[in-house]
Amino acid sequence: MTQTNRPILKLPSRSAESVDEQVIVLDSIDVLLPCRRFAVSFKVSERGSVSPTSEFLLRLLHAADGVLEADIASFFGFNQRELSFVLEEVTSRDYVSRSNGQAWLTASGQSLFLEDQQSPAIYAVEKRTESVSFDLLSLCPVDLRGLSVFAMKLDELPVLDVEIVANARQRVPKAFWTHFSELFLASDRKLANKKPTLYSIDNVVAGDRFSTIVPITVTATTGRPHAAEADLSHWREAQQLEDRYTVVESVTAFMETLKVSKRPDDIQGYQLLTKWAPDFLREFIRRDGLAVERYFHAAGTRAGELRSDRPTVPLLGTLFTPANNERLHNAVRYALERSANKPLIAEIQWIVPEVRWGHTRVLPATLNSIERLLFPEPSGDAEPQRVSATAITRNPLPRYLAEAFDHHQFLAEQAAIAPAVEVFIIPDLVCAVLVHAPIKANNGIPVPLGFLSFDASVVQRVAEDLGKIAARETPTGQ
Structure with missing residues (x-):
């Protein structure tokens, strides 16, 4: 091309x-x-060097070419042996020629002296x-x-x-x-x-x-x-x-390749948001469902920082963006504080939306870091506890997703969940729900929009519905 x-x-x-x-x-x-x-x-070609004496000899011949060797010896105070040694160094490199007891700079010797330079530029x-x-x-x-x-x-x-x-x-x-x-x-x-x-x-x-x-x-x-x-x-x-x-x-x-078109069932995805977090989304619910664009603008302008008295926040963008990934980890920390001394269900379930998703090293890093939050490194020789991560899809997993997850389940054929919906849940602790669909256009890059929550009632509603839609399991290698 x-x-x-x-x-x-x-x-x-x-x-x-x-x-x-x-x-x-x-x-x-x-x-x-x-x-x-x-x-x-x-x-x-690198800047090389000769002995300081040879350099001064070259400078002398550059200033007054055709100098008698006897005068060179007298000028430097050399005996015959020392003079022969210095002349051999410069003549062997073709910088100086000798004839009839005199020494001259050769063309190569002359070329060492660049314009306005008094010292020779010697290269190897x-x-x-x-x-x-x-x-x-x-x-x-x-x-x-x-x-x-x-x-x-x-x-x-x-x-x-x-x-x-x-x-x-x-x-x-x-x-x-x-x-x-x-x-x-x-x-x-x-x-x-x-x-x-x-x-x-x-x-x-x-x-x-x-x-x-x-x-x-x-x-x-x-x-x-x-x-x-x-x-x-x-x-x-x-x-x-x-x-x-x-x-x-x-x-x-x-x-x-990331672009998608709006689908009629995207509306069902937004309806799940209002079903699972009705109190949080109350001001954005209309007769025909969620006011998507109004909620989108609110999610883009709200701080969205979790607090013990603010267990649910809007999400704009995937869980792999730096800000949302930090929010996810903070939600897990708050949920663990709230659920102290309660037994944990060491499982992460992740419904994968039917868009190009999870194409980032942040995915396996997130699964690993959440595992460390749930089960810190044990002391002594105790075996570390593992968290099982399950991907739930309608289609076979791409190779990279199969590598990230421990297990794979297919959604039940009758599952009432739209293809654009993503759900992350750690039972009894945290959930995040996002709808991946274009906003303000019929075609374009999907805009992940939803919520993150460690509110016990919200997490419970999501968990109950998910228990009805997972079907047969298949090894992630298939």
């Missing part, structure tokens, strides 16, 4: 004043960027072979870091131009020239002090392929929540993104 203009990554404005322009964070997503190692053989050419890593889309440097099994099963960014990846080895020399300073000088102060110059690239050998993570923050404005954009500022600075415009293109294409 040929691009005439580089795409511009649009970052949402943080200085908007009106409510309609308030920035909201909808999701945190991780995607894989294909990369490869290359062994590059090259030459660098060194052969090197280094292993370097580039992403295969923009051919920019990346770090080689190990990924968890979960992360390795995430989806890759789409490759919009297959030829770019297929011909990566042929493109490496140009990329190596472009990023030479970034690859070596920035991390090697000793090498940087020598002020090396890349002299030539002699050979490139392709090595192993690997992947690295590109973290995407999905942001939008309250005025146009369906038209969300990718914020890559947690991955690279704006100037670096200019060099990686092909990656930005690919991220833009990936964002298109």
